[in-house]
Amino acid sequence: MASELAVTLTSRRDRSKPKNWQMATVTEVIVETPETSTLRLALVESDGFLPGQYYNIRIPVEGRPRPIQRAYSVGSSPIPDASVIDVGVRETPGGLVSPVLVRQVAPGDLLEVRGPYGNFTWTERDGGPVFLIGAGSGVVPLMSMIRYQAHKGSAQPMHLLFSSKSQEFAIYAQELAALEAKYQWLTVSHTFTRDPHDERARFHRRIDKEMIAEVHSELQARVAFICGPPEVVESAEEILCDLGMPPEQVKTEKYD
Ligand SMILES: Cc1cc2nc3c(=O)[nH]c(=O)nc-3n(C[C@H](O)[C@H](O)[C@H](O)COP(=O)(O)OP(=O)(O)OC[C@H]3O[C@@H](n4cnc5c(N)ncnc54)[C@H](O)[C@@H]3O)c2cc1C
Incomplete structure (x- = not known):
């Protein structure tokens, strides 16, 4: 329990610390509803996160000079393992990012992510x-x-x-x-x-x-x-x- 708490507190203390983009591996895609999927992501680096925080995900989009970034909340618990995060994505019809994440991403794919962010947290x-x-x-x-x-x-x-x-x-x-x-x-x-x-x-x-x-x-x-x-x-x-x-x-x- 002591190490779990330490991970949680690290995240609370380091909220303002700049974070790096990292390549996370999609280990699983769980279809939750006809329009929503959970993407299970294995992070390379993790300082923990607090329940309620989110990660940014960016993907290349055809015709756009730079990757397009969106925020997705983490639905999983930071304990026992904060280095694997489940993000829940609902497809917004006509959107640039969510339809790709829900319909096209598959296990084994790499996704560029950065986080965690946010003060909408509870412990x-x-x-x-x-x-x-x-x-x-x-x-x-x-x-x-x-x-x-x-x-x-x-x-x-x-x-x-x-x-x-x-x-x-x-x-x-x-x-x-x-x-x-x-x-x-x-x-x-x-x-x-x-x-x-x-x-x-x-x-x-x-x-x-x-x-x-x-x-x-x-x-x-x-x-x-x-x-x-x-x-x-x-x-x-x-x-x-x-x-x-x-x-x-x-x-x-x-x-x-
Ligand atoms: C802190 C935070 C956490 C979030 N967490 C989650 C989460 O856990 N799960 C989740 O599903 N979402 C979450 N969101 C929302 C998510 O970040 C995206 O906003 C959402 O997925 C839509 O992104 P998109 O790129 O698919 O759509 P966008 O490309 O942003 O488009 C959104 C809508 O606008 C329309 N549109 C786009 N461009 C135009 C235009 N030029 N003219 C007219 N209409 C246009 C599109 O057709 C679409 O209907 C979160 C947002 C925030 C701020």
């Missing part, structure tokens, strides 16, 4: 109860926090409110169900925006004030993490602050 030192709100691929860094706590053996109450189009598009749905069954500290509430009948979801609409208030009153969250498209993040942040959460306890990551 047990940040306390709880923890309200995690994710929409679409916004669940990726929240999954890192959940997996980290599972590995770490701490037990801060966590409630994930997760918006997807339907069960088929809910990233990590099976693993989340298994983790929820295994750990008392985890509750997952799905909301499906395009499937009004699936009983695996607690809600069947976009994330709104009533939904957040309902979960918040059960959880009595002390810290919240919201991730996804900017409009979802901004609205959920405003709602939580209206419900009385101190703004400094509400952390956000916008995928714009």
